[in-house]
Amino acid sequence: MRYRSADEDSARWDDFPFRAGDIVISTRSKSGTTWAQMICALLVFQDPELPAPLSELSPWLDWLILPRADMYARLEAQQHRRFIKTHTPLDGLPLDPRATYLVVARHPLDLAVSLFHQSANLDRARMAALLGTPTPTGTRPTRSPHEALIAWIDRDVEPADALDSLPGVMWHLRDAWARRNDPNIVLIHYADLVNDLDGEMRRLAHRLSIDVPEQRWPTLVQAASFAHMRERAETLAPDPSGIMQSRTAFFRRGSSGAGRELLTAEEFAHYEQRAAALAPPDLLTWLHR
Known part of the structure; x- marks a missing residue:
């Protein structure tokens, strides 16, 4: 199925040349995407000092801002596990x-x-300029x-018409x-990252067949903490084209319960009634923990 919006198109994945070991992080917006990317970066490089900004190490392939050919060339040039x-x-x-x-869920x-x-943190005039669309007017x-x-x-709304609905x-x-029982599908819950970051990182390392020396774990887990990521927002926020008014504001809270409050x-x-009509009970039990 093809998914499109004003700034992304899933057809950019068509004919993508995969490599053995590639990791694809599939999330809904604001579900822990950057957190999962950071964890993968730490597991791959095993050093809190990353060799480049996170958005360069882990690009958003669907994003229309960067031409597809340039995106493919950038990924082809990467020597590390992608x-x-x-x-x-x-x-x-x-x-x-x-x-x-x-797949990260929240x-x-x-x-x-x-x-x-x-x-509220997006510079919409900047986004319009990058996409070549009219600059928003009015309030x-x-x-x-x-x-x-x-x-x-x-x-x-139809799901494909508004995936963040x-x-x-x-x-x-x-x-x-x-698909959760498929051998190459891993589900991650945002709440588990909040409550047991060390355990979730170790579980993911096991699923990715990545060996981490025991003495490295405390440093890597600390580097993946929400507080540490917020301190390094300038290099970790997913903002390669400058569309955020504040990169620090991207890391706003990092906990659960804001909606229920x-x-x-x-x-x-x-x-709960709306959710029950849209998903099976076992998924909702896991999702609403």
Whole structure:
């Protein structure tokens, strides 16, 4: 299936020349993409001092800002084990048996709150200039985080038309959940990164067949902590083209529960009803932990 938006196109994966050992990080926006990229970088290089900005080491292949030929050339030139970012669901990607696909999930309410704040941090005039589209005019409507979250829960749209909507999030995760027992599919939960970063990094290293000397683990886990990443926002935020007003603001909170905090009991029950219509119970049990 092909997925397209104003700034990305999954067709850029067509005919991509995979290598043995490639890692593809498939997430919805604000679900822990950069965190997973950082963990992969630390496991691959085994040094907190990365050889280049994270967005150069792990480029976003679907992104239309950089021409496809340039993106392919950049990835072809990489000598290290490659780890590539995408926001495309697995059913829109070529599933190569030589690659491992990481799908990172986050509680949808927390994702939505983070999206709200990220949207306010974007330089939309800069984005329009890079994409060659008209510069936005007028004033964007202002809503409180609570109002935006309620609207996000209630939005009824085809998943492929808005992958960062609630239907889109559940579409992405439902497909990955159905493939979770495939040998080259790994599901990661944002809450597990929050609660047991060391354990999750070790689990991922095992799944990727990466050996890390025991004495290196404390340094690598510390470098992957949210606090450490926020301190190094200038080199770790996914902003190679300068579309963020503040890179530090990209690393806003790094914990769970922000969405639930905004809702009344009745509103939360309404969310649960919406979610139950979009995903199977076993996925929701795992996702809503």
